[in-house]
Amino acid sequence: MIDETLRQAIRQEVPVQMIYLDQKGCITQRWVRVQSISRADILVYCLHKRAYRRFKRERVLAAALEDWSFSRCGMTGSTGMIGVD
Numbered sequence: 001m002i003d004e005t006l007r008q009a010i011r012q013e014v015p016v017q018m019i020y021l022d023q024k025g026c027i028t029q030r031w032v033r034v035q036s037i038s039r040a041d042i043l044v045y046c047l048h049k050r051a052y053r054r055f056k057r058e059r060v061l062a063a064a065l066e067d068w069s070f071s072r073c074g075m076t077g078s079t080g081m082i083g084v085d
Contacts, residue, residue, distance in 0.1 A: 006060075006063055008065065009033070016031070016033075016063050017030070019061040019062040020055055033047065
């Protein structure tokens with residue numbers, strides 16, 4: 001379901017909010033514009049860093065076309081959040 005949200009963001013040319021687990025085990029929240037999706041990676045333009053970034057698909061925990069809040073205890077907010085079971 002995360003893949004479908006990312007593909008929808010490409011089709012609609014809209015930013016997506018993404019929750020990602022980095023190599024160090026830190027969870028990050030980013031607004032990105034998805035450029036492409038490959039078997040292992042997602043190429044995005046990070047709106048905060050203003051630079052292209054490559055993410056491992058397996059480390060994307062959630063993606064949404066809408067805004068939601070994130071805290072260390074979990075995520076709350078608007079509908080449309082897609083997460084990993």
